[in-house]
Amino acid sequence: MKMLITGGAGFIGSNFIFYMRRMHPDYDLVCVDKLTYAGNMETLAPVMGQPRFTFVRADIADRAAMYALFEAEKPDVVVNFAAESHVDRSIEAPAVFLQTNVQGTQVLLDASRKTGVRRYHQVSTDEVYGDLPLDRPDLFFTEKTPLRASSPYSASKAGADLLCGAYQRTYDMPITISRCSNNYGPYQFPEKLIPLMIANALEGKPLPVYGDGLNVRDWLYVEDHCAAIDLILEKGRVGQVYNIGGHNEQHNIDIVKAVLHILDKPESLITHVTDRKGHDRRYAIDPTFIHDELGWLPQTAFEDGIARTVRWYLDNKPWWEKIVSGEYRDYYERMYAHR
Numbered sequence: 001m002k003m004l005i006t007g008g009a010g011f012i013g014s015n016f017i018f019y020m021r022r023m024h025p026d027y028d029l030v031c032v033d034k035l036t037y038a039g040n041m042e043t044l045a046p047v048m049g050q051p052r053f054t055f056v057r058a059d060i061a062d063r064a065a066m067y068a069l070f071e072a073e074k075p076d077v078v079v080n081f082a083a084e085s086h087v088d089r090s091i092e093a094p095a096v097f098l099q100t101n102v103q104g105t106q107v108l109l110d111a112s113r114k115t116g117v118r119r120y121h122q123v124s125t126d127e128v129y130g131d132l133p134l135d136r137p138d139l140f141f142t143e144k145t146p147l148r149a150s151s152p153y154s155a156s157k158a159g160a161d162l163l164c165g166a167y168q169r170t171y172d173m174p175i176t177i178s179r180c181s182n183n184y185g186p187y188q189f190p191e192k193l194i195p196l197m198i199a200n201a202l203e204g205k206p207l208p209v210y211g212d213g214l215n216v217r218d219w220l221y222v223e224d225h226c227a228a229i230d231l232i233l234e235k236g237r238v239g240q241v242y243n244i245g246g247h248n249e250q251h252n253i254d255i256v257k258a259v260l261h262i263l264d265k266p267e268s269l270i271t272h273v274t275d276r277k278g279h280d281r282r283y284a285i286d287p288t289f290i291h292d293e294l295g296w297l298p299q300t301a302f303e304d305g306i307a308r309t310v311r312w313y314l315d316n317k318p319w320w321e322k323i324v325s326g327e328y329r330d331y332y333e334r335m336y337a338h339r
């Protein structure tokens with residue numbers, strides 16, 4: 001089995017590579033990544049140079065490069081994690097989101113069709129469903145919820161999902177899609193809520209909470225996401241969308257307080273700042289289908305996962321200190337200085 005994993009130098013892609021090496025040591029893994037600001041070769045250090053692992057630096061939207069790569073490697077399975085993934089950046093500069101998330105997906109679909117892969121899996125997000133009101137805790141996203149994106153990021157992910165559906169139906173391709181809720185865990189880039197709050201708290205900097213902090217996200221430990229994708233690849237039905245989430249809804253402010261509590265830092269570090277434009281109020285996945293059809297259930301309780309995550313950032317300071325002291329500093333200034 002040869003699996004092509006795109007975006008493997010990022011947060012979830014790298015965790016997926018580590019997971020697959022543990023669970024399927026006999027698989028050949030080929031990771032393709034453009035190494036944008038979010039891709040980090042230090043993350044992949046533990047697998048570089050190992051047998052059955054190959055790294056290729058390339059852009060998924062580069063058609064010639066992808067056709068050549070697919071021709072050379074002839075993967076059985078493609079798992080597409082590669083994306084521009086940060087909502088705030090998509091509000092600032094949407095074009096690259098369409099380039100990578102939509103056109104990149106189309107190139108991968110064309111290459112997959114041309115070489116006849118056994119399965120193409122698209123890693124999507126619950127954000128394609130838009131948001132839910134705070135005062136309707138009875139409502140959840142199911143696989144049948146209509147797509148209603150709010151940000152350029154989620155619109156680009158929804159566009160990619162629609163393309164996958166169209167290629168599956170038109171060309172009868174073996175495509176599956178998963179839509180997961182917010183992930184947390186090791187190797188997440190410190191622009192995202194949890195690692196940003198850990199890094200700021202450790203540096204004694206203010207913790208910028210957007211708006212009233214009452215927005216709700218449904219948090220899942222990254223390894224549980226990886227396990228769900230592995231299961232979909234093995235047992236999932238072609239043409240099917242699978243929602244992935246663990247019924248772990250939390251207000252942002254409570255997440256931030258939990259991080260401060262674990263680090264034994266004062267809540268006075270919390271600063272409410274101007275809200276995100278078009279900020280989605282609540283995400284909440286109904287994971288009934290993947291549980292009933294594939295038997296998937298999350299294994300990591302939030303209390304354990306968040307403690308493990310904070311521990312990881314404490315134990316791996318050089319990994320994120322290098323990021324926050326480099327060009328990311330300019331982004332942070334732009335995004336937060338006048339907020």
Ligand code: NAD
Nearest residue numbers: 007009010011012034035036038039059060082083085183
């Ligand atoms: P990330 O930003 O940490 O990593 C993205 C990776 O893709 C990076 O290594 C980057 O270099 C690479 N990449 C970007 N553009 C590329 C291109 N044109 N060609 C090749 N590689 C490119 O993102 P993440 O949080 O790991 O998310 C991975 C996937 O999972 C994305 O598709 C995202 O939409 C989806 N997702 C993320 C979450 C979450 O909570 N983080 C939840 C659900 C779904």
Ligand code: DAU
Nearest residue numbers: 085086087125126127181182191192193208209210215252
């Ligand atoms: O739901 C899945 C999605 O989760 C993925 O598709 C995205 O790739 C991923 O980035 C994530 O999107 P969010 O916008 O939910 O994640 P983020 O970590 O950026 O923000 C989480 C919440 O915290 C959101 O309500 C905004 C808020 N926030 C975020 C930052 C960075 C703050 O209050 N302050 C901050 O500084």
